[in-house]
Amino acid sequence: KAGVTQTPRYLIKTRGQQVTLSCSPISGHRSVSWYQQTPGQGLQFLFEYFSETQRNKGNFPGRFSGRQFSNSRSEMNVSTLELGDSALYLCASSLGGSPSTDTQYFGPGTRLTVL
Amino acid sequence: GQSLEQPSEVTAVEGAIVQINCTYQTSGFYGLSWYQQHDGGAPTFLSYNALDGLEETGRFSSFLSRSDSYGYLLLQELQMKDSASYFCAVVISSGSARQLTFGSGTQLTVLP
Numbered sequence: 001k002a003g004v005t006q007t008p009r010y011l012i013k014t015r016g017q018q019v020t021l022s023c024s025p026i027s028g029h030r031s032v033s034w035y036q037q038t039p040g041q042g043l044q045f046l047f048e049y050f051s052e053t054q055r056n057k058g059n060f061p062g063r064f065s066g067r068q069f070s071n072s073r074s075e076m077n078v079s080t081l082e083l084g085d086s087a088l089y090l091c092a093s094s095l096g097g098s099p100s101t102d103t104q105y106f107g108p109g110t111r112l113t114v115l
Numbered sequence: 116g117q118s119l120e121q122p123s124e125v126t127a128v129e130g131a132i133v134q135i136n137c138t139y140q141t142s143g144f145y146g147l148s149w150y151q152q153h154d155g156g157a158p159t160f161l162s163y164n165a166l167d168g169l170e171e172t173g174r175f176s177s178f179l180s181r182s183d184s185y186g187y188l189l190l191q192e193l194q195m196k197d198s199a200s201y202f203c204a205v206v207i208s209s210g211s212a213r214q215l216t217f218g219s220g221t222q223l224t225v226l227p
Contacts, residue, residue, distance in 0.1 A: 033214065056212035106158045
């Protein structure tokens with residue numbers, strides 16, 4: 001079974017631009033979560049989608065948004081990029097069932113650099 | 116709020132056993148996960164404990180005590196390739212929503 005895939009793997013943008021990142025979950029997985037990883041803040045939760053609905057959102061500004069499609073693929077968008085948005089953006093997928101048994105599996109990430 | 120504490124660095128030699136502890140304070144706790152991350156790579160799932168006790172998967176074992184808000188990852192027969200960052204993460208759920216909240220990570224260095 002193929003793992004979680006993310007595109008693009010690397011991205012360079014300038015301040016003020018916007019960016020869209022894509023995530024394809026493991027086949028059969030209906031939950032997709034997004035995380036930001038930086039050296040200073042570590043791994044931080046952005047949001048989680050399940051069946052095209054946002055179920056949970058972390059403490060990030062409204063410039064960060066996402067969506068999920070009927071095939072469970074997800075995109076996240078960051079508008080008006082800031083230097084501090086430079087990070088590794090990780091997508092994780094899971095079946096989305098009971099949290100007592102649900103396990104999240106991560107994709108390789110998208111390395112975003114904002115100049 | 117939520118907080119997780121784990122050591123920032125651990126060093127051990129090949130063939131040894133190392134234990135990485137994790138204590139947490141959180142609400143909506145469902146379980147404790149462990150992930151391994153090599154430099155430049157993505158976190159790789161190692162184990163998940165929803166119930167108290169020890170879970171063993173090959174050279175890796177993970178333990179959880181819900182009453183003590185404490186868990187650990189035990190790595191046996193250390194190999195050079197085990198040098199990586201190890202993150203504990205609590206699974207938090209409120210209603211149907213859930214998320215992983217990660218600790219700051221433990222950098223494990225395995226020496227020859």
